Amino acid sequence: MSSIERDVVVIGAGASGLTAATELTKAGLTVAVLEARDRVGGRLWTDDIDGATLEIGGQWVSPDQDALIETLADLGLETYSRYRDGINIYLGENGERRTFEGDIFPVAQSTEKEIVALIDRLDALVAEIDPERPWAHPRAKELDEISFRRWLETQTDDEEARKNIGMFIAGAMLTKPAHAFSALQALLMAASAGSFSNLVDADFILDKRVKGGLQQVPLLLAERLGDDVHLNAPVRTLRWDENGVTAIADGVEVHARFAILAVPPVLISRISYEPPLPRRQQQLHQHLSMGFVIKVHAVYETPFWRDLGYSGTAFSPYELVHEAYDNSYDGDPRGTLVGFVSDENADGVFELSPEERKQRILESLSHYYGEQALNPVVYYESDWGSEEWTRGAYAASFDMGGLARYGADLRKPVGPIHFSCSDMAGKGYQHVDGAIRVGRETAAAILAAVVP
Ligand code: FAD
Numbered sequence: 001m002s003s004i005e006r007d008v009v010v011i012g013a014g015a016s017g018l019t020a021a022t023e024l025t026k027a028g029l030t031v032a033v034l035e036a037r038d039r040v041g042g043r044l045w046t047d048d049i050d051g052a053t054l055e056i057g058g059q060w061v062s063p064d065q066d067a068l069i070e071t072l073a074d075l076g077l078e079t080y081s082r083y084r085d086g087i088n089i090y091l092g093e094n095g096e097r098r099t100f101e102g103d104i105f106p107v108a109q110s111t112e113k114e115i116v117a118l119i120d121r122l123d124a125l126v127a128e129i130d131p132e133r134p135w136a137h138p139r140a141k142e143l144d145e146i147s148f149r150r151w152l153e154t155q156t157d158d159e160e161a162r163k164n165i166g167m168f169i170a171g172a173m174l175t176k177p178a179h180a181f182s183a184l185q186a187l188l189m190a191a192s193a194g195s196f197s198n199l200v201d202a203d204f205i206l207d208k209r210v211k212g213g214l215q216q217v218p219l220l221l222a223e224r225l226g227d228d229v230h231l232n233a234p235v236r237t238l239r240w241d242e243n244g245v246t247a248i249a250d251g252v253e254v255h256a257r258f259a260i261l262a263v264p265p266v267l268i269s270r271i272s273y274e275p276p277l278p279r280r281q282q283q284l285h286q287h288l289s290m291g292f293v294i295k296v297h298a299v300y301e302t303p304f305w306r307d308l309g310y311s312g313t314a315f316s317p318y319e320l321v322h323e324a325y326d327n328s329y330d331g332d333p334r335g336t337l338v339g340f341v342s343d344e345n346a347d348g349v350f351e352l353s354p355e356e357r358k359q360r361i362l363e364s365l366s367h368y369y370g371e372q373a374l375n376p377v378v379y380y381e382s383d384w385g386s387e388e389w390t391r392g393a394y395a396a397s398f399d400m401g402g403l404a405r406y407g408a409d410l411r412k413p414v415g416p417i418h419f420s421c422s423d424m425a426g427k428g429y430q431h432v433d434g435a436i437r438v439g440r441e442t443a444a445a446i447l448a449a450v451v452p
Pocket of ligand 1: 011012013014015016017034035036037040041042043044056057058059060061233234235236262263264267270271295382384389390392393394395420421422423430431432433435
C-alpha cells in the first residue's frame with residue numbers, strides 16, 4: 001500500500017471529479033484522483049465495438065451547455081452536427097406510421113392542441129423554477145407530492161397528449177416511469193435545460209457530437225493531471241475529522257486536507273466512513289436512485305433511411321424503442337441508428353435471452369425504418385445497470401417528496417468532505433455540462449476555504 005499526501009483527494013475520475021481536480025491544480029493545490037475503474041470517464045465511454053466507434057455513454061452537446069462548450073474549446077476538441085435532414089417518423093397507438101417535420105408529432109388536431117397547451121403551461125411553470133434551488137419555489141412541496149403522471153392527468157383527459165409529454169421527461173430524461181417521480185422533479189429537469197420546449201426540440205437538445213468521442217474530455221483532462229490519477233483504486237474507507245481526511249483505496253491511501261466525493265449519489269454509501277456521515281446525509285442519499293435505460297446501437301452497411309428521405313429521428317410512446325436517431329459516426333461511411341429502451345420496458349427485455357432481446361429491439365426499429373433495420377452489421381446494447389461503479393443510466397433523481405425535503409442539503413459539505421457530480425447539478429442536471437459546472441463550483445468552494 002503506497003501512502004501519499006495531497007491538499008485534496010478526489011474520489012471518482014468522471015467529468016466532474018477531473019474538472020474539480022484540474023481547477024484545484026491550476027490554483028496551485030496538489031491533488032490525487034482515485035478512480036475505481038481501469039479507465040477514466042465514468043459515464044463517458046467511447047469504444048470500438050466490432051470495428052465501429054460507439055458512444056456507450058453520454059455523447060450529445062446542446063447550445064446552452066456553455067461550461068461543456070468552454071471545456072471542449074480549452075481541450076481543442078471539435079464538434080459536428082447530428083444528421084437531421086429529411087422527415088421524422090411517429091408511430092401512433094395502433095402502429096400506424098406517420099411522418100412529420102418540426103417538433104410537434106402528427107397526431108389528431110385535438111391532441112395537438114392539448115400538446116401545445118401543455119408545453120405552454122410547462123414552459124410557464126418552468127420559468128418560475130430556479131434550477132439551482134427548485135425547493136425554494138413557493139409551491140415546491142405541493143409539486144413534489146404529486147407524481148408527474150398524476151399531474152398530467154389533472155391537466156388533460158387526452159391520453160396520447162399525456163403520453164407524449166410524459167415521454168420527454170420520463171423515458172427520455174429521468175428514465176423512470178412517470179408515476180415514480182414528482183412534478184417538481186420534472187420541472188427541475190426542464191429548468192436545467194432552459195425550458196420544457198428545449199427538451200422537446202431534438203435539434204436543440206441533441207445538437208452536436210464531439211469528434212473522437214465525448215470521452216476525449218475526461219481522457220484529456222486526466223492526461224494533463226498525469227500521475228496524479230490512480231486507476232483501479234476504488235475507495236473503500238474514508239476517515240475524516242475537521243482537520244482532514246484519509247482515503248483508503250485498493251493499493252493506495254491518500255492523506256489530504258479535503259475530499260471531493262465525485263461519484264453518483266447512489267454510490268456514496270458504498271464507502272465506509274469513520275466516523276459515519278451525519279444523520280442528514282445518511283438519510284438523504286437513500287432518497288436518490290438511478291434511472292435505467294438501454295442505449296442500443298445498430299450499424300448498417302449504409303444509412304439506408306437517408307435514401308428514403310428520412311432524417312432517422314423517430315418517436316413513439318407506444319414502442320419498445322421510444323426514440324431513435326441517426327447516430328452515424330463522423331467519417332464512417334456506414335449508417336448508425338441509436339435507440340433507447342427505458343425503465344419498465346428495459347426491465348421487460350432483460351427478462352429475455354440476449355438473442356430474443358436483440359430480436360425484439362430490432363423489430364421495434366423496423367417498425368420505424370422498415371425491414372432493412374432488422375439486419376445490422378454491428379449491434380450493441382449499453383447496459384449501465386450491470387456496471388458496478390454506476391448502477392443505472394442516465395443519472396439519479398429523487399423519489400416522491402425527496403427534492404423538496406432534502407434538495408437544499410444535497411451539496412452541503414460535511415466537514416472536509418465535498419460532493420460533486422452531474423446528478424447534483426442545477427443547470428445541466430444529469431448532463432456532462434452539469435458535471436463540469438458542479439466540479440468547478442466545488443473546486444471554488446475549497447479554494448475559498450483555503451484562501452479566505
Ligand atoms: P460519473 O461519470 O459517474 O463519474 C463518477 C466516477 O466515480 C466513475 O468513474 C466511477 O467509476 C467512480 N467511482 C465510483 N465509486 C468510486 C469509489 N468508491 N472509488 C473511486 N471511484 C469511484 N450527458 C450529456 O450531456 N449528453 C448525453 O448525450 C448523455 N447521454 C448519456 C447516455 C448514457 C447511456 C449515460 C449513461 C449517460 C448519458 N449522459 C449524457 C449523462 C452523462 O454521461 C453524465 O451525467 C456525466 O458523464 C456524469 O459525470 P460525473 O463525473 O458526474 O459522474
